Amino acid sequence: MTGRILVFGWGNPSRGDDALGPLFVERIEALQLPGVDCLTDFQLQVEHALDLYGRDRILFVDASLEAAPPFAVERIAAAKDASFTTHAMTPQAVLQVYVELEDGDPPPTWLLAISGERYELGEGLGAAAQRNLEAALAWAADWLVAGQPD
Amino acid sequence: MSLELETAVHPENLRRVAIEPVSRVEGHGKVTLLLDENNKVHQVRLHIVEFRGFERFIQGRPYWEVPVMVQRLCGICPVSHHLAASKALDMILGAKLTPTAEKLRRLMHYGQILQSHALHFFHLASPDLLFGFGADVATRNVVGVIAAAPEVAKKGVLLRKYGQEVIRLTAGKRVHGTGTVPGGVNKSLSVAERDLLLKDIYQMVTWSREAVQIIKGLFAQNLAAYNAFGRFRSHSMSLIRADGAMDLYHGGLRARDMDGKTLFDHFDYARYWDVITEGVKSWSYMKFPFFKSLGEEAGWYRVGPLARVANCDFIPTPLADKERVEFLAYDGGSVAGATLGYHWARMIEMLHAAESIKDLLHDDDILGSDLMAKGERQERGVGVIEAPRGTLIHHYRVNEDDQVIRANLIVSTTHNNQPMNEAIRQVARQYLDGNEVTEGLLNHIEVAIRCFDPCLSCATHALGQMPLEVELVAADGTVASRLAKGSDGTFCR
Numbered sequence: 192m193t194g195r196i197l198v199f200g201w202g203n204p205s206r207g208d209d210a211l212g213p214l215f216v217e218r219i220e221a222l223q224l225p226g227v228d229c230l231t232d233f234q235l236q237v238e239h240a241l242d243l244y245g246r247d248r249i250l251f252v253d254a255s256l257e258a259a260p261p262f263a264v265e266r267i268a269a270a271k272d273a274s275f276t277t278h279a280m281t282p283q284a285v286l287q288v289y290v291e292l293e294d295g296d297p298p299p300t301w302l303l304a305i306s307g308e309r310y311e312l313g314e315g316l317g318a319a320a321q322r323n324l325e326a327a328l329a330w331a332a333d334w335l336v337a338g339q340p341d
Numbered sequence: 342m343s344l345e346l347e348t349a350v351h352p353e354n355l356r357r358v359a360i361e362p363v364s365r366v367e368g369h370g371k372v373t374l375l376l377d378e379n380n381k382v383h384q385v386r387l388h389i390v391e392f393r394g395f396e397r398f399i400q401g402r403p404y405w406e407v408p409v410m411v412q413r414l415c416g417i418c419p420v421s422h423h424l425a426a427s428k429a430l431d432m433i434l435g436a437k438l439t440p441t442a443e444k445l446r447r448l449m450h451y452g453q454i455l456q457s458h459a460l461h462f463f464h465l466a467s468p469d470l471l472f473g474f475g476a477d478v479a480t481r482n483v484v485g486v487i488a489a490a491p492e493v494a495k496k497g498v499l500l501r502k503y504g505q506e507v508i509r510l511t512a513g514k515r516v517h518g519t520g521t522v523p524g525g526v527n528k529s530l531s532v533a534e535r536d537l538l539l540k541d542i543y544q545m546v547t548w549s550r551e552a553v554q555i556i557k558g559l560f561a562q563n564l565a566a567y568n569a570f571g572r573f574r575s576h577s578m579s580l581i582r583a584d585g586a587m588d589l590y591h592g593g594l595r596a597r598d599m600d601g602k603t604l605f606d607h608f609d610y611a612r613y614w615d616v617i618t619e620g621v622k623s624w625s626y627m628k629f630p631f632f633k634s635l636g637e638e639a640g641w642y643r644v645g646p647l648a649r650v651a652n653c654d655f656i657p658t659p660l661a662d663k664e665r666v667e668f669l670a671y672d673g674g675s676v677a678g679a680t681l682g683y684h685w686a687r688m689i690e691m692l693h694a695a696e697s698i699k700d701l702l703h704d705d706d707i708l709g710s711d712l713m714a715k716g717e718r719q720e721r722g723v724g725v726i727e728a729p730r731g732t733l734i735h736h737y738r739v740n741e742d743d744q745v746i747r748a749n750l751i752v753s754t755t756h757n758n759q760p761m762n763e764a765i766r767q768v769a770r771q772y773l774d775g776n777e778v779t780e781g782l783l784n785h786i787e788v789a790i791r792c793f794d795p796c797l798s799c800a801t802h803a804l805g806q807m808p809l810e811v812e813l814v815a816a817d818g819t820v821a822s823r824l825a826k827g828s829d830g831t832f833c834r
Binding site: 203204205206230231232233234236237238240241279288291292312313 | 395397398410413414416417419456460464487488491494495497498501502505515516517
């Protein structure tokens with residue numbers, strides 16, 4: 192049974208604050224919320240468009256160098272870009288793949304960008320990132336239960 | 342085997358062009374070119390920051406953690422590191438795998454080959470091949486492929502998804518799987534899991550055959566251009582089965598020179614350092630492997646699909662072998678030496694992977710319960726597999742307290758360091774000499790690099806990363822022109 196809400200975080204758990212996405216998903220998954228599916232991966236790729244099928248809402252979660260602490264949330268839309276040149280696609284490009292494959296709009300999607308600073312191999316999560324993670328989780332508790340923010 | 346264009350005689354009088362994808366970690370796949378006042382190319386170098394810190398990341402850890410830990414070295418091919426590490430640690434344990442364990446590992450590996458090759462061909466390379474190397478960047482991307490050829494693109498997505506499902510079911514999870522452990526595997530497939538994969542495998546074989554026809558058709562339409570693009574002569578190396586068959590999971594090392602003459606064959610990879618060593622150059626963080634017997638300047642070689650398909654005596658699945666024979670004979674054998682021939686060879690391997698998955702799914706050993714083996718404990722272990730991008734070497738020493746005290750990894754992209762440099766030098770000669778740098782010309786360089794499917798950036802990223810920047814710097818240091826690609830793929834001057 193596919194959950195109506197998908198929480199999808201990405202990043203490398205062994206690269207410092209890049210673990211924010213997977214850790215966020217791990218914590219949400221532990222709550223065992225009904226109707227909420229949780230997925231993680233190292234990075235986004237084309238096949239992840241197939242994970243979006245049949246969802247009411249989607250929350251993408253990633254670490255971000257650019258987001259002001261503790262986190263930033265925005266509604267995102269499908270967009271064509273050239274992220275094919277790497278092995279990691281942008282979330283907007285994944286939504287666009289969905290549009291092209293389905294010939295229809297993807298589910299409403301938000302991007303939660305949690306502020307991170309350090310990304311070296313072998314590092315753990317930094318103290319600031321840990322605080323940002325907790326703040327993001329607090330926000331998500333409302334979002335997942337209450338409905339859609341503007 | 343010349344190193345022409347590696348180092349300019351008088352670099353001080355030349356303009357410098359840098360193509361620099363700035364990424365936060367492995368990042369820095371950077372191309373630099375030195376041009377004179379007439380835009381004639383005098384020097385071309387590809388610099389790639391290696392996976393620095395890999396060995397340090399592993400040292401001191403208990404050996405049984407390593408197959409899981411190493412998956413975090415690379416987000417592109419975690420399964421390759423998982424399997425190569427497990428093979429090395431099998432040797433530490435002195436374990437000879439049970440049939441169930443070996444077949445499940447092979448299944449996982451072929452799943453990875455399938456998904457990796459599908460992604461590369463349908464979504465990373467096909468935009469260049471379908472729309473042209475210098476086509477409008479707005480269409481030269483995966484979305485453009487889907488719009489122009491939706492059925493082809495969708496098959497690529499579903500092939501990739503199927504390979505990921507094979508990995509999920511054999512590794513236990515979509516990512517960070519724990520399926521293989523030193524001495525064996527920790528789970529077999531259930532009948533239900535086997536049947537789930539069986540349901541779609543024939544479709545995957547069919548689509549893989551179609552993919553071979555697509556690249557074959559593209560070669561037929563563009564034979565002269567494809568054959569000439571970034572072409573260079575090279576030695577090659579790959580694993581080979583005892584009977585000469587292609588074997589991507591296990592075998593001995595076979596090396597051939599650029600004329601096809603065998604340099605060494607069925608060499609025990611547990612002593613790879615007897616035949617391979619690595620050189621260093623001051624301008625690159627990444628090492629330059631070469632065959633010891635030929636020396637650093639003449640001994641570099643290529644690995645990966647093109648080397649593997651050309652090196653083996655046969656492919657042990659019928660459809661792929663038929664394609665191998667045609668590939669090697671095509672246009673008098675010219676394609677097997679073409680840099681773009683990597684794409685064709687890659688699709689032959691994808692077909693081989695699909696056929697191999699089919700065969701394994703019909704083998705009841707994958708449902709078995711004899712998962713682990715033990716033997717006489719050793720201090721040193723070497724594991725080698727043919728990863729999607731080429732030969733991957735993991736080498737560990739473990740002390741009496743079961744801690745890893747030394748680790749050495751030679752990844753596929755490192756083997757291909759010099760070949761990638763050769764390819765872009767050829768492209769620079771062919772396309773850049775005398776021309777102003779444009780996005781389309783820049784992409785020609787990337788097309789050449791992309792043939793090798795290198796691991797330039799992978800395991801980590803964050804929003805806003807992966808720009809690409811090119812600067813033309815005059816001899817006096819001033820920036821003559823600049824071209825930048827943003828994280829959303831847009832270009833600006």
